[in-house]
Amino acid sequence: MTKKIEEVSVQNVEEVVLSFSCKDQPGIVAAVANMFTLQGFNIIESSQFEDPDSDKFFMRTVLSSCEGTKNLAQVRSAFEPLATRYEMDWEIHDYCYKPKVLIAVSQWGHCLEHLLNSWKRGVLPVDVVGVVSNHEVMRSLCDWYEVPYHYLPVNKETKPQQEQEILELMESTAADFLVLARYMQILSDNLCQKLKGRAINIHHSFLPGFKGARPYHQAFKRGVKLIGATAHYVTSDLDEGPIIEQSVERVSHANSAEEMVEIGRDVERVVLNRAVLWHAQHRVLLNGDKTVVFSR
Incomplete structure (x- = not known):
């Protein structure tokens, strides 16, 4: 487990994929888009779903850096306050990584x-x-x-x-x-x-x-x-x-x-x-x- 954490801390990426779910509420998409715009990313693919039965919102977005490579750990760290604000269950991965x-x-x-x-x-x-x-x-x-x-x-x-x-x-x-x-x-x-x-x-x-x-x-x-x-x-x-x-x-x-x-x-x-x-x-x-x- 330690090895994976160390790898992420030095891993540079050009594209990331964000996926999350949270309570459905206004402003989520705009907040996510604005945050990544400020971080120098452009959205190249995005899908959303609102589930009225569970009152949850789901989103998957692929983003490409406009400023060269980014540190994956820093990208996650920058997103964390927004994720906390909306109480998201979230993940951010290197889009090019093959599991x-x-x-x-x-x-x-x-x-x-x-x-x-x-x-x-x-x-x-x-x-x-x-x-x-x-x-x-x-x-x-x-x-x-x-x-x-x-x-x-x-x-x-x-x-x-x-x-x-x-x-x-x-x-x-x-x-x-x-x-x-x-x-x-x-x-x-x-x-x-x-x-x-x-x-x-x-x-x-x-x-x-x-x-x-x-x-x-x-x-x-x-x-x-x-x-x-x-x-x-x-x-x-x-x-x-x-x-x-x-x-x-x-x-x-x-x-x-x-x-x-x-x-x-x-x-x-x-x-x-x-x-x-x-x-x-x-x-x-x-x-x-x-x-x-x-x-x-």
Whole structure:
């Protein structure tokens, strides 16, 4: 943790991304724009949302310096009085920084492969620092992409130790967040709390329906006409975390459960990729049990 603080104190940036939420009230946008104008910044992208149900205001803004590089710690320090005034839950990041991500996977590699391919092609703005798995199946794929592979087998008795190893791996690689790319293990309440807002899961169903195991087979038995996938933040409540992205695909009575599984896999990889992209770009803001997503 100290290392990251030291890095920020000397980090110079040309573009920053501000995201925040606070109680909805007049003058917020004007105050933010005026403050950054005085600091020599120009707004190049901005999105806002007022939620009448929670009486909260959400904003994401990308700003570019008109005066050369700026010190990130000083930019944050300059914004802090305004954030305090409006009681904001806020973050300011280097817009060009690529968050470090650790990916967890079990025996199905379709989501992992899609993420690695997008990262390798430069269209997913993250730095994949490693893949962790409770199986050896995906090692050859990771070797091909030249990504470190960490085999951490787990059973009921070794689960606490294995999860501690995951945390230590995140710390040693300076990973900013964890992606569960069809990692078929339920995280403990302890790990969920430690990774709150920093762990994204892909559930092979259109939540909140068909939670838990074998959701496509559940859907098949119910004769659904649409199947889908859901990317959400991980919480201690199984498959109940704030939803980031969802998508569906049409099926019919003629599709078998196995065909639904194959159709669903295509949806899963796209949905998870979008969720990781939007999280990495600080486009996802928490709103209680929901999210506000400023997607393009």
